[in-house]
Amino acid sequence: MSYLELKDVSVSFGPASNRTEVLSNLNLKVEENEFVAVIGFSGAGKSTLMSLLAGLQEPTNGEVLFKGKPIKGPGPDLGIMFQNYSLLPWLSVNDNVKLAVNKVFPELSKKEVDEKIHNYVEMVRLDHAGDKKPHELSGGMRQRASLARTLSLDPEVLLLDEPLSALDALTRSELQDQILNIWERDKRTVVMITNDVDEAVLMADRIVPLTMGPKATLADEFIVNMERPRDRHTLNDHPEFMRLKAEITRFMMNLNKEAKSLAKPVNTSMPDIAPKDFTVPSGRPQFSRNFKISASPSTPS
Numbered sequence: 672m673s674y675l676e677l678k679d680v681s682v683s684f685g686p687a688s689n690r691t692e693v694l695s696n697l698n699l700k701v702e703e704n705e706f707v708a709v710i711g712f713s714g715a716g717k718s719t720l721m722s723l724l725a726g727l728q729e730p731t732n733g734e735v736l737f738k739g740k741p742i743k744g745p746g747p748d749l750g751i752m753f754q755n756y757s758l759l760p761w762l763s764v765n766d767n768v769k770l771a772v773n774k775v776f777p778e779l780s781k782k783e784v785d786e787k788i789h790n791y792v793e794m795v796r797l798d799h800a801g802d803k804k805p806h807e808l809s810g811g812m813r814q815r816a817s818l819a820r821t822l823s824l825d826p827e828v829l830l831l832d833e834p835l836s837a838l839d840a841l842t843r844s845e846l847q848d849q850i851l852n853i854w855e856r857d858k859r860t861v862v863m864i865t866n867d868v869d870e871a872v873l874m875a876d877r878i879v880p881l882t883m884g885p886k887a888t889l890a891d892e893f894i895v896n897m898e899r900p901r902d903r904h905t906l907n908d909h910p911e912f913m914r915l916k917a918e919i920t921r922f923m924m925n926l927n928k929e930a931k932s933l934a935k936p937v938n939t940s941m942p943d944i945a946p947k948d949f950t951v952p953s954g955r956p957q958f959s960r961n962f963k964i965s966a967s968p969s970t971p972s
């Protein structure tokens with residue numbers, strides 16, 4: 672039995688007359704304490720995949736299992752951090768974290784809650800902005816606040832949907848290290864979505880590409896056979912890093928080419944209708960000519 676598993680999962684959206692299968696026949700097994708990165712293009716269905724793992728969405732077909740049981744809904748064991756931050760706009764950074772901590776750990780004293788908030792808000796370097804509301808923060812700061820909130824819940828599984836995409840390179844590196852520290856220290860299981868090949872190879876044990884949609888599916892994985900801790904400063908001299916990076920990049924570029932070659936030209940047929948009469952009503956200024964159109968093609972009268 673795997674810790675977290677997708678079994679023949681498909682997801683479709685839309686009414687029966689115009690249904691799109693966004694994700695098709697997904698199979699994935701994640702073991703406890705593993706760090707798996709899912710890499711894919713925009714619009715392929717990565718967030719939909721994360722919503723499935725977090726129990727926020729049910730598959731149209733197939734099963735999503737956590738410790739062998741179907742996931743029935745969201746819960747504190749499955750901590751998701753969304754790409755779009757999802758902070759409550761009327762609460763400060765500290766209070767966003769506090770609300771979540773109080774909900775998941777009602778037994779903690781006020782002092783313990785405050786310590787937790789301080790610990791995680793400081794970890795993401797937002798201690799100077801703890802009293803600020805989301806609209807007073809930059810995109811990157813919101814992303815960090817959202818990460819602090821997810822980490823503060825100590826979930827068994829961390830589901831990170833492009834958690835670092837809005838950050839500058841320096842902050843991104845720092846937070847990559849923080850996530851890796853938490854993962855190594857607290858022995859969490861992580862599934863992270865990213866579109867950055869370097870980030871995936873630096874952080875993950877396995878990298879699973881999501882093919883282009885519609886009917887996106889998970890392709891064969893790439894195993895990252897590199898010792899840990901991985902030193903970001905020497906990665907570019909590491910032959911395995913360079914090999915994997917080149918191989919994954921080539922694979923993703925081929926996916927893109929293939930999707931483009933399969934794309935059908937869009938022919939939008941226009942309805943065969945035309946106004947019956949363009950005559951300007953009396954009393955209105957007249958143009959030099961009236962146009963009367965009774966059927967297409969239009970014919971000047």
Ligand SMILES: Nc1ncnc2c1ncn2[C@@H]1O[C@H](COP(=O)(O)OP(=O)(O)OP(=O)(O)O)[C@@H](O)[C@H]1O
Nearest residue numbers: 684685693712713714715716717718719720754884
């Ligand atoms: N609730 C929904 N109803 C209808 N279509 C949806 C719904 N959710 C997602 N989709 C469609 O499913 C596809 C995949 O969306 P999703 O957000 O999972 O992609 P993504 O890979 O996360 O994209 P991005 O990287 O741009 O955020 C898109 O075509 C989207 O329009």
